[in-house]
Amino acid sequence: MESRNQRIFLIAAALAALLPLAPAQAQEDENAERSVLDRIITPDMERREIEEDQIDSEDFEIGVYFGVMSVEDFGSNEVTGVRFAYHVTEDFFLEAAYGETTTSETSFETLTGSVQLLTPEQREFSYYNLSVGYNFLPGEVFIGENWAFNSTFYLIAGAGNTDFAGEENFTYNLGMGLRFFATDWLALHFDVRDHIMDLDIFGEEKTTNNIEATIGLTFFF
Amino acid sequence: MTSLLSVLLAGLLWGNASRADDAPLPMVTIIDPYIELHTGPGRGYPIVHVSEKGEVVTILKRRTDWFKVQTRRGKLGWVKRRQMRDTLGPDGQLVNLGDPTLEDFLGRRWEFGFTGGDFEGADSLTASLGYRFNKNISAEIKVGQATGSFSNSKLVSLALVHQPFPEWRLSPFFTLGASQIQTEPDATLVATEDRTDNALLVGLGAYYYVSRRLMLRLEYSNHLILTSREVNEEINEWKAGISVFF
Numbered sequence: 001m002e003s004r005n006q007r008i009f010l011i012a013a014a015l016a017a018l019l020p021l022a023p024a025q026a027q028e029d030e031n032a033e034r035s036v037l038d039r040i041i042t043p044d045m046e047r048r049e050i051e052e053d054q055i056d057s058e059d060f061e062i063g064v065y066f067g068v069m070s071v072e073d074f075g076s077n078e079v080t081g082v083r084f085a086y087h088v089t090e091d092f093f094l095e096a097a098y099g100e101t102t103t104s105e106t107s108f109e110t111l112t113g114s115v116q117l118l119t120p121e122q123r124e125f126s127y128y129n130l131s132v133g134y135n136f137l138p139g140e141v142f143i144g145e146n147w148a149f150n151s152t153f154y155l156i157a158g159a160g161n162t163d164f165a166g167e168e169n170f171t172y173n174l175g176m177g178l179r180f181f182a183t184d185w186l187a188l189h190f191d192v193r194d195h196i197m198d199l200d201i202f203g204e205e206k207t208t209n210n211i212e213a214t215i216g217l218t219f220f221f
Numbered sequence: 222m223t224s225l226l227s228v229l230l231a232g233l234l235w236g237n238a239s240r241a242d243d244a245p246l247p248m249v250t251i252i253d254p255y256i257e258l259h260t261g262p263g264r265g266y267p268i269v270h271v272s273e274k275g276e277v278v279t280i281l282k283r284r285t286d287w288f289k290v291q292t293r294r295g296k297l298g299w300v301k302r303r304q305m306r307d308t309l310g311p312d313g314q315l316v317n318l319g320d321p322t323l324e325d326f327l328g329r330r331w332e333f334g335f336t337g338g339d340f341e342g343a344d345s346l347t348a349s350l351g352y353r354f355n356k357n358i359s360a361e362i363k364v365g366q367a368t369g370s371f372s373n374s375k376l377v378s379l380a381l382v383h384q385p386f387p388e389w390r391l392s393p394f395f396t397l398g399a400s401q402i403q404t405e406p407d408a409t410l411v412a413t414e415d416r417t418d419n420a421l422l423v424g425l426g427a428y429y430y431v432s433r434r435l436m437l438r439l440e441y442s443n444h445l446i447l448t449s450r451e452v453n454e455e456i457n458e459w460k461a462g463i464s465v466f467f
Binding site: 090 | 262266267284286287318333344346348370373432434
């Protein structure tokens with residue numbers, strides 16, 4: 001009786017142990033078969049997919065500029081600024097710029113001697129603008145016999161704000177420039193820009209044209 | 222975005238050396254009958270070399286729709302995307318360097334744009350940055366400035382944008398958000414105090430996909446300023462501008 005019980009127990013134990021084993025065994029065989037097949041079918045090299053993201057892009061441009069800015073009635077003075085651009089296509093780009101200049105006395109103030117229309121703080125002229133540029137007349141410029149450089153003229157227009165004479169004024173800007181590529185990623189800019197805004201510091205509102213001529217250096221990245 | 226940020230940062234730090242990893246540059250086999258290598262990334266720049274079908278070129282970088290390539294013999298030049306569209310990779314697989322489609326637009330996460338317009342009679346200028354959660358919903362932060370005859374305002378707003386039909390070329394959208402408006406009266410007028418108000422905003426508008434990454438955007442927003450007075454004040458804002466996707 002005992003041996004019969006023992007046998008039943010043993011069979012049950014063996015079954016319990018084998019049952020889960022059987023599918024595992026099958027799985028293992030299948031895996032082995034698959035890896036053998038894989039080794040034959042899949043070439044022994046790493047596939048390198050080429051995606052556009054792997055290619056370094058250079059659509060951004062950042063740089064500084066300096067030059068002269070003539071602020072209507074307040075003289076011509078040095079201006080410095082920074083610009084940041086994103087090139088959307090070969091033709092169009094978007095540009096954000098910020099510039100600063102310190103204006104000088106009006107002729108009236110100089111002549112009368114004692115009258116000061118603005119405090120020194122109010123004479124600080126700063127602007128920012130967001131503009132759209134159009135690359136126009138792309139081509140080459142030649143320096144001497146052996147050097148040819150890529151260049152492009154651009155037309156640019158936009159809007160922004162100017163902080164001057166203690167108030168902020170909506171300002172349009174309009175201009176053109178030459179971008180001279182020293183290398184693929186380094187460019188010189190020669191830029192002329194008119195900043196047009198309405199000023200009311202002399203009582204009545206007046207549209208002023210403030211012309212800026214600058215030289216700049218930019219990097220593409 | 223992380224790649225954009227790293228490129229931005231690397232670009233700022235290292236100028237041109239913005240390749241973060243040392244992965245080998247991609248090499249492709251030309252499928253078009255020939256490709257033209259220009260001196261610069263634009264159709265106005267002269268062609269200095271022509272490579273034939275079957276030649277292998279290394280792609281160095283891209284600017285807008287131009288790829289800078291180097292031939293086996295070391296010639297450098299810029300090739301237009303159209304001629305690179307069907308090149309083959311090292312294992313003979315097709316490489317997808319085609320034009321980004323509207324579908325690609327919808328997969329892009331970040332949007333940057335600026336708009337100009339009218340802010341209840343004042344001239345306004347706004348820059349916006351948007352993040353797209355899925356094809357329909359995006360969040361947007363806007364910073365703007367409006368300059369009027371009597372007062373100037375600065376505005377920051379945070380809004381959810383819903384585009385019910387993102388796949389349409391002219392695609393309408395609705396916005397719902399909150400804004401903070403800081404108003405300072407014109408300095409040449411009698412001295413009054415600056416004030417800051419919170420506002421709720423609802424708006425609607427439309428995108429128009431012009432090409433590639435560029436969109437036009439037209440928008441109307443209504444700001445309901447929550448004042449402590451009896452009546453709440455409303456500001457209507459109209460603006461038009463452009464946006465790009467990253």
